[in-house]
Amino acid sequence: MTAIVDYGVGNLFSLKCSFEAIGENAEVTSDPGRIREARRVILPGVGAFADAAEKLRASGLDAVLRETAEAGKPLMGICLGMQLLFGKSLEYGEHEGLGLLRGTVRPIRDILDERGADPERKLKIPQMGWNALRLRRNSPLFRYIREGEYVYFVHSYAADGCGDSLLADTEYGAPLTACVGEGNVMGCQFHPEKSGSVGLRLLKAFCEMGE
Amino acid sequence: MITKRIIPCLDVRDGRVVKGVNFQGLGDVDSPVRLAKMYSESGADELVFYDITASAEGRALFTDILTETARQVFIPLTVGGGINTVADFDRVLKCGADKVSVNSGAIRNPGLIGEAAKKYGDQCVVLSVDVKRVDGVFRVFAKGGRVDTGLDALEWIRRGVESGAGEVVVNSIDTDGVKRGFDLEMLEKVCEIVQVPVIASGGAGCVGDFITLFRSLPGVDAGLAASIFHLGEVQIRDLKREMKDADIPVRI
Numbered sequence: 486m487t488a489i490v491d492y493g494v495g496n497l498f499s500l501k502c503s504f505e506a507i508g509e510n511a512e513v514t515s516d517p518g519r520i521r522e523a524r525r526v527i528l529p530g531v532g533a534f535a536d537a538a539e540k541l542r543a544s545g546l547d548a549v550l551r552e553t554a555e556a557g558k559p560l561m562g563i564c565l566g567m568q569l570l571f572g573k574s575l576e577y578g579e580h581e582g583l584g585l586l587r588g589t590v591r592p593i594r595d596i597l598d599e600r601g602a603d604p605e606r607k608l609k610i611p612q613m614g615w616n617a618l619r620l621r622r623n624s625p626l627f628r629y630i631r632e633g634e635y636v637y638f639v640h641s642y643a644a645d646g647c648g649d650s651l652l653a654d655t656e657y658g659a660p661l662t663a664c665v666g667e668g669n670v671m672g673c674q675f676h677p678e679k680s681g682s683v684g685l686r687l688l689k690a691f692c693e694m695g696e
Numbered sequence: 697m698i699t700k701r702i703i704p705c706l707d708v709r710d711g712r713v714v715k716g717v718n719f720q721g722l723g724d725v726d727s728p729v730r731l732a733k734m735y736s737e738s739g740a741d742e743l744v745f746y747d748i749t750a751s752a753e754g755r756a757l758f759t760d761i762l763t764e765t766a767r768q769v770f771i772p773l774t775v776g777g778g779i780n781t782v783a784d785f786d787r788v789l790k791c792g793a794d795k796v797s798v799n800s801g802a803i804r805n806p807g808l809i810g811e812a813a814k815k816y817g818d819q820c821v822v823l824s825v826d827v828k829r830v831d832g833v834f835r836v837f838a839k840g841g842r843v844d845t846g847l848d849a850l851e852w853i854r855r856g857v858e859s860g861a862g863e864v865v866v867n868s869i870d871t872d873g874v875k876r877g878f879d880l881e882m883l884e885k886v887c888e889i890v891q892v893p894v895i896a897s898g899g900a901g902c903v904g905d906f907i908t909l910f911r912s913l914p915g916v917d918a919g920l921a922a923s924i925f926h927l928g929e930v931q932i933r934d935l936k937r938e939m940k941d942a943d944i945p946v947r948i
Contacts, residue, residue, distance in 0.1 A: 498792050611818075614698045614741070617697075679794065
């Protein structure tokens, strides 16, 4: 069973449906017991970082997620869920995340400015729409994915300084982090549950981990 | 590069698509779920479901369909029609919508955009505007384009985005149904004033109209159309191939 962690952030209906579509048993749950029993864990999320991080702490689920990571169980964050796996976010101030991945979550605009990309500020923030994946490292997550396939993004912030844990990026004026992973902890910035067959194939590969 | 999106729009009444769609030799199809699946498989980047039901029964049917579509189709789904309150947002988001488009509801209660954006995030709120020229100025029309609200369209769009709309669908009543191309003049004005994605609607009659749209206005992010897709006059697969040949970034 795959546990989809429900901590009151975002709508998990489509995500659950996408697991059903690949014949995987997924359970939306906030029960630490069920999350511990799961073979693998998904941390979803949309919205604001600070609010979501606070909800994880208040519910005690942050400790359960750290435990999941330490136990070597596959743990994947999606969109804001991925951002929460990092140690720090600079979204409206500075906020602490779970610290399970190397790197910092920063405003896309700052990343573009720093690299001298988009000096006329023509690119829209958030990046919203389909963009191509550039695979940077081998990962079991990409077992069924080819270089250049398109996935659906909606984000105003991106993980930066991920070092070797960067698995894939996407070009939006500058390269932006699309997939990260260090051992059993991984994340994708885009929405696999909204990325058509490419997204379903990525989830399938994830579900083959921890078998 | 981020790609330009192609979005078919389906009008749904009492659980069926209003104008049945003649889909590539499959005859007349009016099941929204089947159509959504077919469009998704033929390369649509996103879908819009527009609820034109008036009755409570019809509304319940609509949410059932939405739920079933979300179970089977894994591309972004925008829902519009009859969205007047935050509770309406809640109703369709729970059934699998990703974005919710407001039109007349926001004209009656301009606070709706801000309220919804605060609760669900800007990315979730789409401002849909029906625009028509009146005495040389762009005016907002309500009630499916029948009533002149007297509002200046550019000012209305600017305010909507300021309040939290994360995307704007601009439907030109002047070009809608004419099939001689999008309203480039109006769209250009809109692109000048907003930083959020702009979706062009109204006027597409052939593949070339989309090419002209994206070539002449780089600020436009997506093209939306209904009947040309439904009637099979333009196949999404062919359209995207021609866009690619014209060096327009597109997902194939």
